[in-house]
Amino acid sequence: MLVAAAALVDADGRVLIARRPEGKPLAGLWEFPGGKVVPGETPEQALVRELHEELGLDTRASCLAPIAFASHAYADFHLLMPLFACRVWQGNPTAQEGQELAWVKPVRLADYPMPPADEPLVALLRDLL
Numbered sequence: 104m105l106v107a108a109a110a111l112v113d114a115d116g117r118v119l120i121a122r123r124p125e126g127k128p129l130a131g132l133w134e135f136p137g138g139k140v141v142p143g144e145t146p147e148q149a150l151v152r153e154l155h156e157e158l159g160l161d162t163r164a165s166c167l168a169p170i171a172f173a174s175h176a177y178a179d180f181h182l183l184m185p186l187f188a189c190r191v192w193q194g195n196p197t198a199q200e201g202q203e204l205a206w207v208k209p210v211r212l213a214d215y216p217m218p219p220a221d222e223p224l225v226a227l228l229r230d231l232l
């Protein structure tokens with residue numbers, strides 16, 4: 104499974120994470136906004152679409168900088184997830200699907216339980232952002 108995800112970084116250097124709603128796999132864990140890349144899309148196109156759908160914000164592929172990726176074997180699928188940093192967008196990110204949101208300093212990300220695939224990314228972000 105190919106999933107594109109974003110580290111949205113605000114002017115204070117905080118990163119936006121979202122809590123996976125009840126009823127979805129990995130419910131209750133915090134994740135980077137994003138979602139599955141559907142056939143015919145580039146990861147960047149998928150992310151621009153997902154950021155609009157999930158957070159009501161507008162950005163573009165040229166504002167997405169690839170910084171890391173996760174590669175993780177879950178019990179029933181393998182996840183490959185490129186992570187893009189994004190510092191430029193239009194609109195105020197707001198939860199479009201009822202999900203809880205949090206702006207978090209990279210050093211505090213470890214306080215938020217995230218899916219196992221994300222754990223290596225937390226340490227990387229501390230150094231990269």
Ligand SMILES: Nc1nc2c([nH]c(=O)n2[C@H]2C[C@H](O)[C@@H](COP(=O)(O)OP(=O)(O)OP(=O)(O)O)O2)c(=O)[nH]1
Nearest residue numbers: 106108128129134135136137138139182218220221
């Ligand atoms: N967006 C996102 N997904 C992650 C992260 N870490 C992680 O393991 N995942 C997994 C959870 C899911 O199995 C998959 C993303 O699928 P999803 O179901 O959220 O994607 P989607 O928004 O396209 O979902 P849907 O339309 O099928 O509801 O990737 C992360 O940090 N961000």
